[in-house]
Amino acid sequence: MSDGTLTFDGIAYPDGVASDPRHLGWMEGTPPPPGREVRFADDRFLDFPQIRWTLSHMRELVPTVNVWRGPGPASPFPDALQQDAIDRLAFTDMHGRERRWDASLPDTYTDGIVVLHRGRRIYERYFGALQPHLPHSCFSITKSYAATLCATLVHEGVLDAQQRIPHWLPEMKGTAYEDATLRQVMDMQIGVAYSELYSDPKAHIWDYARAGGLRPRPEGYAGPGSFYDYLQTLRPEGRHGEAFAYKTVNTELMAWVMKRVCGVPLAQMLSDHLWSPLGCEQDGYLTVDPVGVPMGGGGLHASLRDLARFGELMRRGGDWNGRQLVPEAVVADIRRGSDPAKFAKAGYTLLPGYSYRSMWWVSHNELDAFEGRGIHGQRLYVAPRAEMVVARFASHPVAASAANDPITLPALLALGRLLRDG
Template identity: 80%
Template sequence: MAAPGTLEFDGASYPDGRASDPRELGWMQGSPPAPGKRIRFADDNFLSFPQIRWSLSHMRELVPTVNVWRGEGQASSLGEPGDGAAIDALTFTDMNGRARRWDESLYDTYTDGVVVLHKGRRVYERYFGALQPHVPHSCFSITKSYAATLCATLVHEGVLDERQLVPHYLPEMKGTAYANATLRNVMDMQIGVAYSEAYADPKADIWDYSRAGGLRPRPAGYSGPESFYDYLVTLKPEGAHGEAFAYKTVNTELMAWIMKRVTGVPLADMLSQRLWSQLGCEQDGYITVDPIGVPMGGGGLSASLRDLARFGELMRREGEWNGRQLIPAAVVQDIARGEDPAKFAKAGYKLLPGYSYRSMWWVTHNEHGGFEGRGIHGQRLYVAPKAELVVAKFGSHPVAASAAHDPITVPALIALGRLVQG
């Protein structure tokens, strides 16, 4: 049992969400911040805990970024939030059998902010720590859900053909793991590629990939890949395509490369043109860029919490927004329907039984037809059509893997769906 105000993960103890508030702890405050309270890119600790509690609301202050322009229109209305008392008081049982209350659970999942929409109206909104309503927060891998929804739209429009092999679009990828992979294999992450994304392992390939993209400092004398693209062409095959789900961020980067090669439109501009400026987003978003200016499709997006919720609401409405079809309904229906749970099961996510993965959304196949974008350290965009529910949630959890908080988050979202359904 962890001491009061602390939580344990994998045998290590951490201050909980309340006790690690970066404002209370004084991170990056003062002129200059005290030496022990500085968060510098070069120190390679901005994703360490508790620094991460500040960093995920300040990514652009650490690395170069490109703007996702909201356009010139008015922000769309989400309605005025109520007091949310019924949601705060919601009780549920976590996967370990412990009774929990919604409001208290937010501290135990290191929540930075949460917005709940029911039938498109904002029924709950909370902010914690470094996050404010107008401040973009890292979406991490929810970026993938944005990018692949646009990719599936390009497929629907005939701009891309999901049956084509990767080298049809990117001849550079001949001789790599992707030589005989289809675009659809990539979109569903059913790729046999030698690449590890075990975040807790400092030797995992994800960190080499991050260094290639300029998102972690490079050691003196670094001679590795100079960009995401340079990294992608080094990837070697391991296993077959199309047989099992295997979560690897490089797939999204490759998909984004294909989108850019074929359309000529950078991801940041495509997000602006097709989503941000159409949805009445209230803040510009941004995407981290690699050393040659390529936006990181695999996890670089930061957005305001409300704007993340707007994207979820668009998906709940099957792509329709104020009478215009921004994303084809067939694209959303295909995502909501999901893929083969048997292929998902091979990936071994014990906390996610019966799930599947389609176009870079995690499909729960639960009682509310829920599907979700998920990002490390507590990012979640949950869309539950049968409960007419959207939940956008940002966090800065000490542990990267969602497994650290899914035992709370997954049952909380199902309980919330039941509550709003009445």
């Protein structure tokens, strides 16, 4: 356990317990007192510790569209809770420090975590502002959802992954994507002048967010008015197909292709193909831009158990109680990953041997794990060889997963080994 503070990049933050938004009184009171209000307009709603409230309440700050769970009952998760045994699990983090599972949760600013083993729920905890029925930001796990649907459309022949983007979106001629194939977009091997260093306030990701209305715009703002407008400003930098380069705009573009071809909004596609047939417990939602386009690159919010249901579907090769919701070949292709050599060029030193396929991070580790990963600690860890799925929401002060991977990855590997060998 920490002494109440944790240090990242030389900055000390209150740990998960000390920054509990209920304890601090964020958005409590009638009205909340100054200094405890979370507002969209002051552009601090993703700052720490406000973010600890925000990620469980995003739709109270920005426009959203529902992902309907459908009319049926929720699918049951058989319970086989082993909370105490898992809490006691010991592992060594990447810094060489011995830790216990339970003590690692506040140190990763966990808002909620659920573990499935062979489809049974063996562990589940909630902290801070999250409750079982509240959707929480998935951030870039959104990409894994969207690209799984896109890969399904490719498998079905609706989309040809070898086509270039202007085939569907003539608007993108003259941009970085003029000569990019859909497959290169799906695997994020695009040469585009666009930066996503979250710690840099001038990174392009913030221009993109402002275009989409997800950060406040300064008075007199004259930039792009929507996600689609923003995408058309992107210029080439480097060559496609040579290296993994993680850029959220690729997913946004992919989602645009899907919508253009199918005519079905992403929220409805998620509802029809996943939320409803999976028997999700709660409606999910997507943040939308000023013309109603959902943020395919990071706007999805789901309840923790519903995120776990998606992971379990992937663990089962796309089969859900006899119904093939995602083609088995699509899941197998994701699990196989892509070329680790192209991934290595991106310099993720904490992820040796990984590759990236259809917007999943593929570990190629002993558990054959593949991951959905989102900033500030969102994680969907599917470990077929351990028959394990872990869904975790968090509100870590640091956006980059590199801030929690040193604890998270060893913890998940240790748990997977326990379940595999146990």
